[in-house]
Amino acid sequence: MANIFFLQLFVNLLLLCTGVFSDVTFNFENLCSDSIWRASNPSIGDLDPELGPDEFEIYNMDDTWSGSIWARTKCTTNASGYFSCETGDCRLGTPECADTTPNFPVTLLNFNVNQSIVSYQISLIHGQNIQVNIKPVGGTLLDGSGPCPSVTCNMDFGNVCPPSLISYNSNGAYVGCKSACDVFNDGQHCCIMNGCQPDEYTQKFKQQCPTAHIYPADNTPPMYQCKGADSYDVTFCPAIGTAS
Template identity: 65%
Template sequence: MQDAAPELPPDVYSIFAMDDHWSGSIWARTKCSNNASFYFSCETGDCGSGTLFCAGPPPAYPVTLLNFDINNPVVSYEVSLVHGQNIQVRIQPNGGSLVDGSGPCPVVDCARDLGDVCPSFLVAANKDGRYVGCYSACDKLKEAKYCCGDSSCQPDEYSKRNKELCNMAHTYPADNNPPKYQCKGADSYDITFCPV
């Protein structure tokens, strides 16, 4: 996502209109500020550009990704923990039904904090040593047994643990349970950061 939403205080919302054909990710950045040289940075979800706007996906993990593929009238959506978690999220379609006819478009979320199960070596901490997120084993350890990119990819012990807390989210690259939902006819999609 190349545009950046302004900082939002709690219980405030913004409305964004998307193109009829768009594919990309939405993510939250936390604890953002400018330094004395006006270099913009965030504790999590940082884009590494030093500016408010991102030119592509965040290079700094961990980050919770909300992935969308809009091909009007069909919208595919998922919550991804493949690159860890920096914030809890929810995607809630307003109306619509699944393309396969199996029912209404479901709510997909990860409303639990992975900090409850994050091992110490995967913890992301800020400059004060406080927990700000949980890395994926691949992004942190960079070992082949945790990093896979094809359809034969299997979950590791950490992605399995994350799935126990957030069973609607995808936790490793080939995770297709649940499938990436394909919805048609929804009026809009509500994205909630830090749902309660």
């Protein structure tokens, strides 16, 4: 962790010297056993999205940005040069991926950056393809109620995902858990009929990841608003647990 601190300090000093500095820094870390490929909508200008196992990258965000970031998994390039991923694929055929919606299931990291004020949330309304943790480093909640908390979903849904929601790869292996709305596309599961209440699927997933956003009207916890954090640590595959 000391090396990460000094690396971040060096990058910030370099940016200050060159006159390019953002108030908001994201620290992406991949603790997964395989590479991941980041993607965003709208683009955060990342032209080198691959992050290998145990790799760490410091990324300086625009002063104002609102959108989603996600991780693509198990990506390959075929003999024709077409790039694709088993989950989170952007259907563009290239490693660079921005300004498009991903294939589901996908774990979405939703952010609203406004200078030093950042709203953040993990969303599973389109299912789960990877485990993740968002940890503000410093900062206080905008409402003054305390320090900015971490939000996490480090549980692998493989053991609790109903068969009807499982996403398989071409070899028949589990790669993610879809949302009931994306699968059934009906009023009951898409919060159209009888208001928007948790169903048997979202209740189960909420038990596994209580700080994640599970269905459209889920506001427990609310989308946190953090002011003055030094940075935001985004960790993929953090100390993964097994859901039960």
